[in-house]
Amino acid sequence: MPSIISVSNLSKTYASGFQALKPINLEIRQGEIFALLGPNGAGKTTLISIICGIVSPSTGAVTVDGRDIVRDYRAARSMIGLVPQELHTDSFESVWATVSFSRGLWGRPASPGHIGKVLKALSLWDKKDNKIMTLSGGMKRRVMIAKALAHEPQILFLDEPTAGVDVELRKDMWGVVRSLRKSGVTIILTTHYIEEAEEMADRIGIINKGELILVEDKAELMRKLGKKQLTLHLAAKLETVPPNLAAHRLTLAGGGSELIYTYDTRGERTGITALLSDLNKAGVRFRDLHTTQSSLEDIFVDLVRRGP
Amino acid sequence: MNWRAVQAIYAFEMARTGRTLLQSIISPVISTSLYFVVFGAAIGARITEIDGVSYGAFIVPGLIMMMLLTQSTANASFGIYFPKFVGTIYEILSAPISYIEIVLGYVGAAATKSIILGLIILATAGFFVPLHVEHPVWMLAFLVLTAVTFSLFGFIIGIWADGFEKLQVIPLLVITPLTFLGGSFYSISVLPPVWQTVSLFNPLVYLISGFRWSFYGISDVGVGISLGATLLFLALCLAIVWWIFRTGYRLKA
Numbered sequence: 001m002p003s004i005i006s007v008s009n010l011s012k013t014y015a016s017g018f019q020a021l022k023p024i025n026l027e028i029r030q031g032e033i034f035a036l037l038g039p040n041g042a043g044k045t046t047l048i049s050i051i052c053g054i055v056s057p058s059t060g061a062v063t064v065d066g067r068d069i070v071r072d073y074r075a076a077r078s079m080i081g082l083v084p085q086e087l088h089t090d091s092f093e094s095v096w097a098t099v100s101f102s103r104g105l106w107g108r109p110a111s112p113g114h115i116g117k118v119l120k121a122l123s124l125w126d127k128k129d130n131k132i133m134t135l136s137g138g139m140k141r142r143v144m145i146a147k148a149l150a151h152e153p154q155i156l157f158l159d160e161p162t163a164g165v166d167v168e169l170r171k172d173m174w175g176v177v178r179s180l181r182k183s184g185v186t187i188i189l190t191t192h193y194i195e196e197a198e199e200m201a202d203r204i205g206i207i208n209k210g211e212l213i214l215v216e217d218k219a220e221l222m223r224k225l226g227k228k229q230l231t232l233h234l235a236a237k238l239e240t241v242p243p244n245l246a247a248h249r250l251t252l253a254g255g256g257s258e259l260i261y262t263y264d265t266r267g268e269r270t271g272i273t274a275l276l277s278d279l280n281k282a283g284v285r286f287r288d289l290h291t292t293q294s295s296l297e298d299i300f301v302d303l304v305r306r307g308p
Numbered sequence: 309m310n311w312r313a314v315q316a317i318y319a320f321e322m323a324r325t326g327r328t329l330l331q332s333i334i335s336p337v338i339s340t341s342l343y344f345v346v347f348g349a350a351i352g353a354r355i356t357e358i359d360g361v362s363y364g365a366f367i368v369p370g371l372i373m374m375m376l377l378t379q380s381t382a383n384a385s386f387g388i389y390f391p392k393f394v395g396t397i398y399e400i401l402s403a404p405i406s407y408i409e410i411v412l413g414y415v416g417a418a419a420t421k422s423i424i425l426g427l428i429i430l431a432t433a434g435f436f437v438p439l440h441v442e443h444p445v446w447m448l449a450f451l452v453l454t455a456v457t458f459s460l461f462g463f464i465i466g467i468w469a470d471g472f473e474k475l476q477v478i479p480l481l482v483i484t485p486l487t488f489l490g491g492s493f494y495s496i497s498v499l500p501p502v503w504q505t506v507s508l509f510n511p512l513v514y515l516i517s518g519f520r521w522s523f524y525g526i527s528d529v530g531v532g533i534s535l536g537a538t539l540l541f542l543a544l545c546l547a548i549v550w551w552i553f554r555t556g557y558r559l560k561a
Contacts (some may be wrong), residue, residue, distance in 0.1 A: 052401075052402040053401055053402050054398055054401045054402055054560065055560060056556055056560050073404065074310070074404040074405075074406075075403060075404070076404075077403060077404040078404040080402070082398070082399075082402050084395075086395055086396050088394060088395030088396045088398055089394070089396065090394070090396055091394070092324075092327060097320075101316050101320050103316075103397060104312050104315060104316025104319075105310045105313045105316050105317070105399060105403040105405065106313070106315060106401070106403055106404060107310040107311075107313050107404060107405075108312065109312065145400070192331075270363070
């Protein structure tokens, strides 16, 4: 897939001297869902804000479909829709008015048909005449998405789109995001919910302390960094791991009733056959076994702890 | 030019006036009527004429100018400050619009509201005193120029303010006193010579004087100087707005 956003040596140092972003290079591919993960204050929102024109970069450049975001800001911004993290809304406006305002702001001609379609897709149609101040937090979040979609963007930034949203609404939003992607919209989302990234993203970027630690295809990332564990439920408890099994680096767990073997899925050999043979030789019997794989959350926590 | 964006901001701001009709239009009209009652009827009974114009009629341009200055400043400052305060400014900053278009939308709407208000006050004044406008084109020119200039000034205050107190401090502590001291209710020629000289340092003297000239052909300072002072202030405000957007002052991190 060709890249639609190209970030080169982008950095941001605020007037206070705080370096929010160290030089970052990143390519976002057309039509993908890219999830940017990172702890609070990692620089996710700063990066998005620079691309969208809200924050000025200190160094570097960003192009959107080949258009520089500073020199050719009109063309670049006209392709982008942004759903910010905070619920910034015009409390006294109606849903319809505020969404129509957003479309006008992007220079698009009035289109009641499109606005209606967006509101229906986000289950806001029956609230269209309500003032925003009367809506719940979840509904306001939907309004923010509707505003971002009002001008039919080709790229959508979702900064923590499901923060503070209940499970049902979150799954609804995932559905909306998937259908947008199906229609060709490129989606960049930041999230604290790792399961959200795991569920939806094609590629993952992990940012920590202003540095982009890793950018990887989600499946590849999980394959590369995902550890698998084999847990053996023993027939009889052990006090220590038998010495002739030391080479397998087993961990005794469950008060001596479980042996855990960690192996790398990338390896040519997992070592399971040898382990089972050695267990037999050592006379260790087991009742049951099961395997587990690291979740994206485990990978994320591990990477962030290790630091850049 | 992204005219649709200008139109969207303009319509949004005008719609806000519609929602706050009492505060935006009716309240200034009532205040002006009270000024007529207090200054026109009470003081006017003692000061019958100034430069051949009845006192009640004499204060009309000053009253309109006072409302024009305070309302232009208040409307424009609130118009841009509120999105900053509630955070919706993100949308303005991320939209494909130029700074000129942003200013046209916000300042255009604030100036329109002030001009409408000025004309309503003019009509209201007609209920209290016989009105006469000697130079109607110049009257409109001064009205529009002042509304635009002080809407720009309000826009600057709205960007500068980081709290509601700052939003109020310039209109209350600077504009209102200077308007009162700028000859809204008197001709500066009635002041002692020293205070006449001091008054000439008050920029609002020139605006009020020029506007009064358009009504009655009388002024405290030459009309050319009034026009020049208005244009100078307009240029100064435009320069500051240009600098704000060039640097992103209080708008962009």
